[in-house]
Structures are given as C-alpha cells and as structure tokens.
Amino acid sequence: GENVEQHPSTLSVQEGDSAVIKCTYSDSASNYFPWYKQELGKRPQLIIDIRSNVGEKKDQRIAVTLNKTAKHFSLHITETQPEDSAVYFCAAPIIQGAQKLVFGQGTRLTINP
C-alpha cells in the first residue's frame, strides 16, 4: 500500500522568507498529489494539487514540484506571511479501490514576524 513520509515535522521561518516542505511516496502508480493547510481547530483546506503529467504548478506564492522518478513532491511558499502559519499535510492516493488518500504526518509551519 501507499506510504507517505513528510519532512520536516516543524519549520520556523522569518516573515518574507521561503518555506519548503517535502514528501516522498511509495506507490509508483500514484498520479495525484494534494497539499492541505489546517489551522487550529479548522478543516484541512486544499491549497494546491498536482497531477503526474506535470512537473510543477504555481498559484501566486504557492508552488508544488513533482519528481516522479524519485517519487517525491514538495510545497514551496515564497514571501511568507504570518497567516501562512498552520499545519500542512501532503497526501497521495491509493490508486486501487476507493482511491483513498494517505496523508503525511504534517509540518507545523511558524512564520516569525
């Protein structure tokens, strides 16, 4: 089955700097990779996703890169702001059956003013 590893578990950056979170996955058949942002007590919110037919996708200050050969994908946040502070989760689907998502362990990102 799918196994998703996420690093680092905590990340602290100065406001305005960039943050990078990395995930590796095990199932080479996986073809869709979402990133969720979860603020304390709130729902996981989809912030960006990428499909396996592209290597990079950008949405304003957020970008995701995918390396299918190495089976890893990364979230990049540029010009970080205090409201970026949250827990971020990567995920990958199990392709067979329900296509349920397997989540990484999460990264607690803190933006220091």
Place this chain on the structure above:
Amino acid sequence: GAGVSQSPRYKVAKRGQDVALRCDPISGHVSLFWYQQALGQGPEFLTYFQNEAQLDKSGLPSDRFFAERPEGSVSTLKIQRTQQEDSAVYLCASSFSRTTPYQPQHFGDGTRLSIL
C-alpha cells in the same frame, strides 16, 4: 453553504455510550470519505461510499464502528460502546466522483469526540 457540513462540532460522551456523527456532503458529490484524525497526526482513512454503497471499510478500527449513507447523500458514522481511544477528530470529505482524473476531496470542519 456550499461546503461539507458536519455535526455536532463537539461531542463529549462517557465510556460505553453510543455516539452518532453526521456528515452532509457538497451537493452532487458522489464520493464520501470518513477519516479519523488523532491529535498532532494526519487524517487516517476509515471508510468510503460511492452514492449509497459502502465500497471500502478497511480503515474502521473495530466492529464497534459503523457507517451508513442510505440515500446517497447524508452519512452517519456511529460508534458503539465508546472507549477512550476513540477520542479524536472525525473528518468527513466528499468529492465529485471517483472516476479519473482523480477528483479533489473537500473536508468538513470535523467532529471533535471526547470520551471520558
């Protein structure tokens, strides 16, 4: 509201009681997922419905957990004879369909269950 709605937001129960958690998915979404999120962890899959059919329940931790979606819309997750290890946030997610390409899952705010 166009999002996934869950109720109650908080539930406190004594050990041994039965609880029922409700999920109202986004209108028109065929697929519905239940996840369990322990404190400081990522969500873990419990069960999946496609319309009213429960196609995967491999993540349910024991036979005390039961889920249904009788009309293919609202779903209920029931936990019988609750135990302290059942304390967690229970998240519901829905997506438009399960056909390729993979459809994004959208989550509700969850139900925080505390077993005393």
